[in-house]
Amino acid sequence: MTRTRLVEIERDILDKNNGIAANNRGLFVADDLLVFNLLSSPGAGKTTLLVRAVSELKCSRWVGVIEGDQQTSNDAKRIQAAGVPAVQINTGKNCHLDAAMIGDAYRRLPLLSGGILFIENVGNLICPAAFDLGETCKIVVFSITEGEDKPLKYPDVFAASSLMVINKIDLASLLEFDVGKAIEYARRVNPKIDVIVVSARTGEGFAALYAWIDRQAGRQRRAFEDKGR
């Protein structure tokens, strides 16, 4: 005779990923690393933005990049051409990076102590929001060709991100994009989100982006010192 039993579980469905992400985060903190997980729709300009940013940031600190795409290593090659180490992850049928993939890729990069690791997630505004990779924070890149109401259509990614980078502002005169409205919509889903407007093509706005990165570094250092006390 079998007997039916009720078993209490109470576990987060993404527990396994979250555990590996916590492990990654421990490694990143031990290496005194800032880690930014970049999310966007395909073509918003993540790789173009990273090529410009790493070319300039590599003069003052260690920089590395993990590139996620379903196929090809084109993006990693674009980063390597800028003189910065990059590892490509091909997710195949998967539409997002997960924490285990990042743990493996991180081992294939040189030591970046005190520097910055950028992760370019798969171009997709839906599920990358659900998968913690162990990053310091998420950054959503949103280009002005996508329409002001993207944050309302895909709120999860905007809710999960600390910074929204509005890209391709060089096209503003052609597109009648209302930056104020885009910011208002983003703050409806995330009142605390920071906003920086840039052009990865011309470099406009990048000084503000580097200042923002420096503020995150300062914040991380203070958190670390507070913990040490």
Place this chain on the structure above:
Amino acid sequence: MHEMAICLGIIQIVEEKVHERSSSRVRSICLEMGALSHAAPEAIRFCFAAAATRTVAEGAALNIVELPGVAWCMSCSKSVEIARRGECCPCCGSYHLQVTAGEQMRVKELEID
């Protein structure tokens, strides 16, 4: 398709428990899903049967308890229910909301033989 990844996460948790209890059959799985979580219950129901094929969870009933989204309105200082992100406070119309509950996706309990 992250619903598939989520279903595989559910099955992994179920398999672990079933092994621990040396059981062989799962009758039902109870999930708790918040309205502001990363997946819709319909999508999970749709994927689950395929994901469970030839696993211990094959044929198990999936019961999903849906929980409301809750936010703290920083304008009128009240806790309010919202159906999705980007909605305004139902009391004062402000968008200055901080989500406080309804983001969970949990395996709550199992019925096993």
